[in-house]
Amino acid sequence: xxxxxxxxxxxxxxxxxxxxxxxxxxxxxxxxxxxxxxxxxxxxxxxxxxxxxxxxxxxxxxxxxxxxxxxxxxxxxxxxxxxxxxxxxxxxxxxxxxxxxxxxxxxxxxxxxxxxxxxxxxxxxxxxxxxxxxxxxxxxxxxxxxxxxxxxxxxxxxxxxxxxxxxxxxxxxxxxxxxxxxxxxxxxxxxxxxxxxxxxxxxxxxxxxxxxxxxxxxxxxxxxxxx
Numbered sequence: 001x002x003x004x005x006x007x008x009x010x011x012x013x014x015x016x017x018x019x020x021x022x023x024x025x026x027x028x029x030x031x032x033x034x035x036x037x038x039x040x041x042x043x044x045x046x047x048x049x050x051x052x053x054x055x056x057x058x059x060x061x062x063x064x065x066x067x068x069x070x071x072x073x074x075x076x077x078x079x080x081x082x083x084x085x086x087x088x089x090x091x092x093x094x095x096x097x098x099x100x101x102x103x104x105x106x107x108x109x110x111x112x113x114x115x116x117x118x119x120x121x122x123x124x125x126x127x128x129x130x131x132x133x134x135x136x137x138x139x140x141x142x143x144x145x146x147x148x149x150x151x152x153x154x155x156x157x158x159x160x161x162x163x164x165x166x167x168x169x170x171x172x173x174x175x176x177x178x179x180x181x182x183x184x185x186x187x188x189x190x191x192x193x194x195x196x197x198x199x200x201x202x203x204x205x206x207x208x209x210x211x212x213x214x215x216x217x218x219x220x221x222x223x224x225x226x227x
Contacts, residue, residue, distance in 0.1 A: 008068055008069070010091060010094060012068060012069075013068060013069040013070075013091075013095070014069070014094050014095060014097075014098040015098070016065045016068040016069035016071075017065075017069045017071075017072060017073065017095055017098040017099050017102065018098040018099070018101060018102035018105075019065070019102060020061050020064070020065040020069065020071055020073050020102065021073040021074075021098070021099045021100075021102035021103045021106065021181055021182075022102040022103065022105045022106035022109065023057065023061050023106060024054075024057065024058065024061055024073050024103070024106065024182070025102070025103045025104075025105075025106025025107050025109075025110065025182065025185050025186075026057075026106045026109050026110050026113075027053055027054050027057030027058070027061075028050070028054050028106075028182065028186070028193055029106070029107050029110035029111070029185075029186070029189050029191060029193050030053075030110040030113060030114065031049060031050050031053030031054060031057075032046075032050045032191055032192035032193035033110065033114045033116070033191050033192060033193075034049070034053075034114070035047070035048075035049035035050045035053070035192060036191065036192040046192060047169060047170070047175065050169065050192065050193070051165075051166045051169035051170065052166065054165060054166070054169070055162045055163065055165055055166030056162070058158075058161065058162045058165055059158050059159060059161075059162035061073070062154070062157070062158035062161060062162070063154060063155060063158050066154045066157075066158070067154070069095075070087075071158075072095060072099065073099055073102075073179070073181070074099065074142075074178070074179040074180070074181060074182070075092075075095070075096040075099055075100075075179075075180045075181055076139055076142075076143065076178070076179060076180060076207050076208065076210065076211040077142075077143065077146060078092050078095045078096060078099070079092060079208075079211045079215065080143050080146075080147070080211050080214050080215055080218070083211075083214075083215030083218055083219065084147070084215075084218045096180075096181070099181040100180075100181045100184055100185070102181070103181040103182055103184065103185035104184070104185050104188060106185065107185045107186070107188050107189050108188075110189070111189065116191070119188070120188060120189055120190045120191075120194075121187070121188065121190065121197060122186065122187050122188065122189055122190045122191075122194030122195055122196050122197065123190055123194070123196060124190070124194040124195055124196060125196055125199065126174060126195045126196065126199045126203070127196075127198075127199045127202065130173045131173055131174045131199075131202075131203070132202050132203070132205075132206045133173075133206070134172040134173040134174035134176070135172075135174050135176075135177060135178065135203050135206035135207055135210075136206040136207075136209055136210045137172060137210075138168050138172045138174065138176035138177070138178040138210075139178040139179075139206065139207045139210035139211065140210040140213060140214060141164060141168060141178075142161070142164060142165070142168070142176075142178045143210065143211060143214045144214065145160050145161055145164045146161060147214070147218075148160075149161070165178070174203070177195070177203055177207070178207060178210075179207065180204045180207050180208065183195060183200055183203045183204055183207070184200060184204075187199075187200050
């Protein structure tokens with residue numbers, strides 16, 4: 001996505017990533033709680049509401065924060081940006097740290113809004129080869145959409161990313177976490193959106209493998225694209 005972040009100090013970029021990722025988790029976890037409470041036990045309806053709310057919020061968040069930080073909100077996105085040469089490697093860790101901390105804060109804020117205990121550990125089991133493959137596919141797809149839409153305007157790219165995530169909630173067995181920061185934060189909520197801490201490493205491993213696969217593809221392609 002085309003942004004003017006190159007002229008923005010790193011601390012402001014990281015601050016934007018922190019706030020943006022916090023709002024993303026407020027949307028994911030908060031809408032999951034509301035959907036679960038209001039769906040009358042209908043898990044399909046709850047997932048539909050969760051997906052719709054997350055997609056809408058994601059679109060707005062990207063539009064808001066892309067000019068400042070690129071609105072990565074995802075360490076996998078940041079890694080691929082560095083692999084592609086569009087982001088400084090020295091800034092990857094500060095971005096990832098801001099994203100993880102923002103995600104955790106967003107989860108806690110969602111708990112506070114719905115009068116839940118702030119500190120929770122999820123008991124929601126998400127494991128197995130199908131789930132891991134789903135996370136790999138979900139992350140490859142997300143990163144591919146982001147890279148493929150890089151030449152378009154921010155609103156167009158934001159709409160594409162939001163639409164993809166909304167769809168991936170349904171066509172992946174894992175409901176498309178596709179984000180290490182999101183995965184860590186969702187282990188801290190024992191609600192509709194949660195994931196057991198024991199299941200987190202495999203999810204993150206699949207996500208990072210997807211990022212590595214996209215990164216290798218970009219490196220292989222780069223010499224042919226250079227003038």
